[in-house]
Amino acid sequence: MIFESLDVSYGEMWGSYQGLTHPDPMSRAVAARRHAAGTDYAALLSARERPLAVLEYWPRRMWRVYLFDDRSWRMQMIDLTPHGTGMLLAHRNTRWQFSDAQEYASGKWEVQETTTVSADGQVEVRSEFAGPRGAATEPLHARSSGPSGVPVRRFAAPVEGFLCPVPEFGDWQVFAPFLAQQGHEPATTVVLADVSVDEGSGPLRATGIEQLFSPGACDTTDGPAVVEPVDAGLLRITSGRLAIADPGWIGETSRTVAVPRGEFPVTLSLLRTTRGAGVAAARVTFLDSPPREWEMALRPDEDLGLLGEGQFYGVGVDTGTAAFMDATRTVSEDRLDEDLFIPLDSQFTVELPSTEREPNLIAFRAGQGDGSYPVWIGRTDDGQVGCVVVDFQLHAADGGE
Secondary structure, three states, X not given: OEEEEEEEEEEOOOOOOOOOOOOOEEOHHHHHHHHHHOOOEEEEEEEOOEEEEEEEEEHHHEEEEEEEOOOOOXXXXXXXXXXXXXXXXXEEEEEEEOOOHHHHHOOOOXXXXXXXXXXXXXXXXXXXXXXXXXXXOOOHHHOOOXXXXXXXXXXXXXXXXXXXXXXXXXXXXHHHHHHHHHOOEEEEEEEEEEOOOOOOOOOOOOOOHHHHHOOEEEEEOOEEEEEEEEEEEEEEEOOOEEEEEOHHHOOOOOEEEEOOOEEEEEEEEEEEEOOEEEEEEEEEEOOOOOOOEEEEOOOOOOOHHHOOOOOOOEEEEOOXXXXXXXXXXXXXXXXXXXXHXXXXXXXXXXXXXXXXXXXXXXXXXXXXXXXXXXXXEEEOOOOOEEEEEEEOOOOOOOOOO
């Protein structure tokens, strides 16, 4: 296919995606800010309603390029790393062959060829052949070398043939020569046309958080429901820092907020539907004054300007459980099942009492389970932290569906 122009759209990294638009797109402005910050994003190059390449920008100035053939099949993956010349080196180039559309859809390649290039031009080409259940199909006498029996060729080549310039943001013509490897021929001058995506209202906003704890009927995507606030006990803060985390991954998932010292009430918002009940949100209240404004709990290296429409930085959950605790609190891993996870099978919340040296911990089920959830800081008129809420997003905080 010969092309003179390319349509460009942006989104999160999505190498396995196939299509003309990203299911979770971002505006060009957000992608540009991510590029400047060294944060990952992806650009999709397409022409004549066909995907040609997905360009993924990785941290540490690395790139990954996925190439598509005329059938819109993703047939090739190229990893590019910074080279001493100031350019990018096509360090690893993997190609696949598929026997038919069904095998392609299931990801079962027939042949995989991987070319690896070192910084000084040493090249290694490995060809793997797979049959039913991954069995090698080539005759044993055809296998070249190596203990695995995978055919391998090694040779030296001028490294210049594997280099390309480092692109400035939007300079995607840099990658146009790679498209020829899948039979797409670029014109002498390739025109880039951005697919317009409205930046919208930006990152997720805290709207109607108070309603999450207002008892009574509400509507959800599962139909009518009832909100029931439940007292989960008093949380003891000794260090002046509240931590919100998955108790199975304290430190790795924790988000911390500077708060007063003392004992403060924890409230759960239970959402009861015809399918059962779940924890929709959890709150620690530090002051009786109602919040005047809400802000997302951020780590020092997080920038709201790098988030797309409706996105957020949140607390990660990998055990289906979240917890409030003092930032100094630790948990014995060999006691987690008996003290926390097993009790939470039959109840919504569990408290790990304070020890002689440590404050207590209050854990609770995390909405629908594993995932990432926004944490909101409610500030009073004079800027003090009035409360901290983790929203498990079982229903819209603004009362909508």
